Amino acid sequence: MKLFALLLALLVASVAQAQVPYERIRQADREPENWLTYSGNYSSHRYSQLKQIDRTNVSRLKVAWMYQIRGRQHFETTPLVFDGVMYITDPPSDVTALDLRTGRPLWHYRRSIPQGVPACCGQVNRGVAALGDQIFVNTIDAHLVALDARTGRVRWDVEVADWKLAYTMTAAPLAIKDKIIVGIAGAEYGVRGFLDAYDTKTGRRLWRFWTVPGPGEPGNETWSGDSWKQGGATTWVTGSYDPELNLLYWGTGNPGPDYDGSVRLGDNLYSDCVIALDADTGRLKWHFQFTPHDVNDMDSNQIPVLLDANWKGTPRKLMLFANRNAFYYILDRVTGEFLHASQFTRQNWAKGIDARGRPIPNPESAPSEKGALAYPDDDGTANWFSPSYSPRTNLFYQNVREKGGVFFKVSVEFQPGRLYLGAVKRDITTEEPFGTLRALRPLTGELAWKFDMQSPPWCGLLSTAGDLVFSGTMEGDFFALDTTSGKLLWRFQTGGEVWSNPITYQFEGRQYVSIAAGSSLIVFSIG
Amino acid sequence: MKWVNFRASMDGCRKDTVFCRIVGTVQGAVATCRPVKRSLSERQVATAPCTVPAYAAGAQSPVDKPLGERLYLTHCAFCHGQIGEGGRGPTLARPKLIHAPDDEALKVVIRGGIPSGGMPGTRLVDAELRELAEHVRKLGRVQPAVLAGDPKHGAEIYRTKGDCAACHTLSGNGGAFGPDLTGVGASRSPQHLRESLLDPAADFPRGFAFIRAVSRDGRTLTGVRVNEDTFSIQFRAAAGKLHSLWKAELREYQKDLAKSPMPSYREKLTPGELDDLVAYLASLQEAK
Numbered sequence: 126m127k128l129f130a131l132l133l134a135l136l137v138a139s140v141a142q143a144q145v146p147y148e149r150i151r152q153a154d155r156e157p158e159n160w161l162t163y164s165g166n167y168s169s170h171r172y173s174q175l176k177q178i179d180r181t182n183v184s185r186l187k188v189a190w191m192y193q194i195r196g197r198q199h200f201e202t203t204p205l206v207f208d209g210v211m212y213i214t215d216p217p218s219d220v221t222a223l224d225l226r227t228g229r230p231l232w233h234y235r236r237s238i239p240q241g242v243p244a245c246c247g248q249v250n251r252g253v254a255a256l257g258d259q260i261f262v263n264t265i266d267a268h269l270v271a272l273d274a275r276t277g278r279v280r281w282d283v284e285v286a287d288w289k290l291a292y293t294m295t296a297a298p299l300a301i302k303d304k305i306i307v308g309i310a311g312a313e314y315g316v317r318g319f320l321d322a323y324d325t326k327t328g329r330r331l332w333r334f335w336t337v338p339g340p341g342e343p344g345n346e347t348w349s350g351d352s353w354k355q356g357g358a359t360t361w362v363t364g365s366y367d368p369e370l371n372l373l374y375w376g377t378g379n380p381g382p383d384y385d386g387s388v389r390l391g392d393n394l395y396s397d398c399v400i401a402l403d404a405d406t407g408r409l410k411w412h413f414q415f416t417p418h419d420v421n422d423m424d425s426n427q428i429p430v431l432l433d434a435n436w437k438g439t440p441r442k443l444m445l446f447a448n449r450n451a452f453y454y455i456l457d458r459v460t461g462e463f464l465h466a467s468q469f470t471r472q473n474w475a476k477g478i479d480a481r482g483r484p485i486p487n488p489e490s491a492p493s494e495k496g497a498l499a500y501p502d503d504d505g506t507a508n509w510f511s512p513s514y515s516p517r518t519n520l521f522y523q524n525v526r527e528k529g530g531v532f533f534k535v536s537v538e539f540q541p542g543r544l545y546l547g548a549v550k551r552d553i554t555t556e557e558p559f560g561t562l563r564a565l566r567p568l569t570g571e572l573a574w575k576f577d578m579q580s581p582p583w584c585g586l587l588s589t590a591g592d593l594v595f596s597g598t599m600e601g602d603f604f605a606l607d608t609t610s611g612k613l614l615w616r617f618q619t620g621g622e623v624w625s626n627p628i629t630y631q632f633e634g635r636q637y638v639s640i641a642a643g644s645s646l647i648v649f650s651i652g
Numbered sequence: 653m654k655w656v657n658f659r660a661s662m663d664g665c666r667k668d669t670v671f672c673r674i675v676g677t678v679q680g681a682v683a684t685c686r687p688v689k690r691s692l693s694e695r696q697v698a699t700a701p702c703t704v705p706a707y708a709a710g711a712q713s714p715v716d717k718p719l720g721e722r723l724y725l726t727h728c729a730f731c732h733g734q735i736g737e738g739g740r741g742p743t744l745a746r747p748k749l750i751h752a753p754d755d756e757a758l759k760v761v762i763r764g765g766i767p768s769g770g771m772p773g774t775r776l777v778d779a780e781l782r783e784l785a786e787h788v789r790k791l792g793r794v795q796p797a798v799l800a801g802d803p804k805h806g807a808e809i810y811r812t813k814g815d816c817a818a819c820h821t822l823s824g825n826g827g828a829f830g831p832d833l834t835g836v837g838a839s840r841s842p843q844h845l846r847e848s849l850l851d852p853a854a855d856f857p858r859g860f861a862f863i864r865a866v867s868r869d870g871r872t873l874t875g876v877r878v879n880e881d882t883f884s885i886q887f888r889a890a891a892g893k894l895h896s897l898w899k900a901e902l903r904e905y906q907k908d909l910a911k912s913p914m915p916s917y918r919e920k921l922t923p924g925e926l927d928d929l930v931a932y933l934a935s936l937q938e939a940k
Contacts, residue, residue: 243777313775535726543777549726554856555909579882600881616883 144208144274145255147302151368158631159207163252163297164511165628167366168431171513172588173629177636178651179591183605183615187652189637190228191645192221199583199624200641203252203297203511205260206630211639212255212274213646214297217248218264220272225632228648232277234262234270242266243291243542245313251363251509251625252297254305256325261305263294269307269323281328285309285321291542292316296509297363299373301404304331306373308360312424315355315381315545320364320373320400322407332407336360336377336395344394352389355539357381358396362426362509367442370459372410373402374431374444378424382537383503384492385420385547392417397425399446401461411461415448416484420491421474421532422503423450430514430521431458432567445567447512447523449505452478453570467570469563470525473500492532492548502530503550504581511585511626513594514567518608521567522594526581528558562586562596564611574611585626587638595638597623603640603647619647719780720787727762727774728788736791738841740855741771744791750838750938758785769839770858799842799931801924806932809925814917819890822936829876829890830914831857837936845933849926852914862911863887865897866904873897876913 145161153159153166157174165171178186194200198216205212210231211223220234242248242265254261259280260272266288271280285307286292291314299306304322312318318336323329337356338344345353357380364375380389380396395409397416402409416423430445436455444458451472455465463482475484490499504526512523530550537547552558560578565571584597588608597603603623604616621643629638639648717725725734731741738744751766752758759781765773776784810816819830826833836845847854861877863885873895875887885905886896890913899905917926 241778245775536722543780544775551730557861557907557909577882579880598882600879602882604882 144258145300146257147300150256150300160203160205160628160630161207161255162205163203163254163299163363164365164428167301167368168514169365169428169511170430170516171511171586171626171628172515172517172590174590175629175631175636176590176592177631178589178593178629178638180593180607180614182651183591183593185651186605186615186617186638186649188617189648189650191647192223192228192230194219194221194644194646196644198247199249199622200644200646201249201251201295201509201625202641202646203585203626204628204639204641204646205253205255206628206632207255209632210274211630212253212260213641214250214252214262216250217242218250218262218266220253220260220262220277222260222274222277223646225630234272234277234279236264236266236270238264238266239288242288242293243314243544244293244295244310245544248293249295250297251295254298254300256300256303256305259325261298261300261325263296263298263307265293265295267292267294267309269294269298269305269328271305271325271328283323283328283330286311286316286319289542290314290316294361296361299363299366300325301366301368301373304404306364306375306404308362308364308375310359310361310378312357312359312361312378312381313383313544313546314542315357315539316359317354317356318359318377318396320360320375320402320407322404334400334402334407334409336398336400338394347391347394349388349390352393355381355545356389356393356396357383358393358398360426361424362428365429365431365444366404367431367458370442371404372458373404374429374458375400375402376425376427376429376446378426379419379422382539382545382547383420383422384532385534385537386418386491388537390418393419397423397450399425399429399444399456401458413454413456413461413463413482415446415452415454415482416450418486421450421499423448423474423505424508425449426509427507428511429458430512432514434568436464436568445512445514445521447507447521447565449501449507450474450484451501451506452484453521453523453565454482455568455570465568465570469523469565469570469572470506470527470561471500471529472506473498473529492534494534496531496533496551498529498531498553500529501526502528503532504528508583510583513586513588515588515594515608517590517592518564518588519567520564520573520588520608522586522588522608523563523565524582524584524586524596525561525563526558527561528581529553560598562594562606562611564594564608576606576611576613582623584623584640587627587629589629595627595629595640597625597627597640597642599623601642603627603642617649619643619645621645718783718787720783720785723776723780723784724787724791727776727784731771733841736788737797738844740840740844742839743841744788745793745795747792749788749792750835755785755789758788762788797842799927799934801927801929801931803928803932803935805925806928806930806935809921809929810932813921813925814929819914828892829888833933833936835936835938837934838938840933842930842934846926846930849917849921849929851916851918852912853910856909856912861907861909862913864904864906864908865895865902867897868901868903870903877907 194215196216222231322331336358359378380393446454466478474490560582562576564573580599619642625641736744765771817826875889878886
């Protein structure tokens with residue numbers, strides 16, 4: 126009896142405190158009313174089974190509430206939602222908990238950022254992770270902070286790397302088991318990239334995987350001289366996880382310097398790769414390099430989408446990867462075996478992809494003194510903004526930037542904390558860049574349909590069981606298309622650039638869709 | 653010999669030039685371009701070379717120069733000229749810069765750009781900004797070139813023979829079809845002003861497009877784009893009327909990025925009158 130009482134007490138305590146145990150995230154698909162991890166689930170589908178909002182009624186979608194932030198940098202957050210509360214980040218590295226019923230803030234975590242933190246592309250943040258009773262945020266000054274989910278009070282705060290060397294953090298962490306996995310940014314400044322795991326209780330670092338191998342390690346021979354020291358290959362977008370294989374999948378960024386390959390001869394591993402790491406040890410299981418010896422800034426920091434499907438008659442564990450370099454890849458995620466690549470939009474950096482998945486580079490697209498025309502430009506076709514996979518339509522949705530640039534090679538020398546690039550870009554002023562939302566057949570990469578947008582987008586996607594795919598534009602439109610036809614069903618002018626990923630959740634029986642646009646977080650429901 | 657679509661970097665080339673080849677490198681680079689009229693096929697191309705000012709062609713960064721100058725040549729010279737003489741961007745060879753009265757303001761401008769004026773920002777760190785700002789300040793000691801024309805007579809050409817106010821506004825007076833020219837002498841070099849008068853399509857304001865739309869009831873509307881998104885377009889007709897239309901409600905919709913509604917003044921003005929008009933426009937340094 127005593128034991129029973131003790132067990133009961135423990136159970137009650139765990140319910141009250143451990144709001145988001147690992148098991149809950151692992152089975153996120155069982156509670157579509159919540160949004161428990163950055164990409165919706167560990168397979169990164171960004172698909173919701175909610176279907177209260179559907180093709181027939183989406184035209185009646187109205188603003189339920191809005192929340193405005195103070196920051197003036199891009200508002201890139203993906204909110205997490207559970208147990209009546211929404212957790213957002215706002216730039217540079219603040220966190221706010223919002224009451225779902227009213228949209229009113231419950232607490233703020235405001236971080237003072239030192240002057241002069243160098244961030245190539247804005248002092249931004251893309252969201253938090255939740256595990257147990259804590260909320261985790263990566264900060265622009267390269268700390269990982271654990272907050273009390275109830276109050277926002279700091280539980281612990283650890284330095285991941287030195288921001289004075291231009292290490293910064295912008296991605297949402299990934300919570301698995303008892304660990305927080307965090308990636309780093311800074312490859313425009315010649316840092317050496319890594320991926321880290323931290324203990325959720327203490328903040329102690331459990332392992333670090335250097336994405337640029339040091340002397341004596343396999344792969345170091347793919348860097349000439351000491352160039353590996355400034356090798357880049359950062360990990361600034363949240364990865365995916367397969368609990369059965371216990372493998373983490375993470376994209377890596379460009380080698381340093383971005384545009385001058387002459388100082389770093391070789392393939393430059395593990396830049397522009399997807400790496401598969403043992404989640405417990407951080408050991409490399411396999412890697413696949415999309416763009417060896419990159420000179421066009423083809424960061425492979427996109428979201429690996431995990432799919433179990435029948436591949437040519439055999440059930441296989443696959444990874445779908447729409448890469449910044451304009452090719453759509455399918456890999457075996459157990460072994461890393463290359464299965465397929467197909468071009469999904471305009472590019473001129475590669476003449477093709479060979480049977481082993483290795484590109485045949487086009488030297489004319491490499492930055493030169495005379496200037497080289499390159500498609501895509503250094504923002505890529507895909508970027509950090511998320512794709513979505515709908516099991517209902519069996520389509521893979523990707524927003525695509527349709528834009529080239531002219532790249533002039535300039536001299537480059539490494540100095541810690543300074544930009545380490547090797548070229549400057551000029552826009553092509555005589556053609557207008559644009560955007561497309563593309564629906565691809567996941568096992569062939571074939572285009573099912575596309576929807577044109579005025580400008581290259583910085584918005585990710587959400588697909589739902591209501592047969593809707595949500596996206597936004599740089600001109601402030603937030604809209605819903607039919608997932609099977611691409612037909613426009615609804616749109617709303619938010620008044621600010623949509624520079625984030627949409628999510629959906631259900632609260633008190635009603636489905637909501639949220640998007641960050643301009644400096645507003647806007648939540649919609651059927652009025 | 654390979655001809656590439658190179659208009660992007662060819663500010664000195666006509667905008668109806670499609671295929672260019674750059675001969676030589678950075679300093680004193682010359683581009684040979686084949687002008688193409690959009691209505692002509694590639695076979696009908698007339699050949700006429702055009703040269704590109706050195707500042708337009710390259711982005712150099714010689715290692716033997718001090719950091720500030722190197723950064724200037726890499727990031728600024730394309731628009732502001734190798735020694736700050738100006739181009740599509742204003743001259744920096746002046747003691748006081750309009751958007752940057754002091755060094756702190758100058759660093760803010762270099763970092764963030766002037767979005768409304770079409771100047772992009774940079775990703776430089778503080779130490780680099782400091783050295784670049786110092787170099788830009790040095791450019792202010794360069795003596796500005798003396799212009800040949802008579803600005804007073806130029807003002808009269810502007811009002812009468814040029815009829816510029818029909819489309820352009822000066823300090824609140826004039827049309828809104830073309831860009832507002834208040835203070836244009838501070839934001840464009842005299843060479844750039846002259847070139848724009850002779851060949852209006854040589855360079856366009858950022859985001860320029862000439863719009864032609866046919867409504868469902870068959871009306872054709874034309875004008876200069878004010879704004880556009882995926883679903884709608886706003887443009888101003890020559891007479892000044894602002895149109896705002898949903899694209900879904902149009903029968904036809906075209907935009908031309910290479911056609912200027914402004915006439916060339918090559919035949920309309922004598923060389924002396926042109927000098928005078930350029931001198932007048934160059935004298936428009938701030939709102940009055």
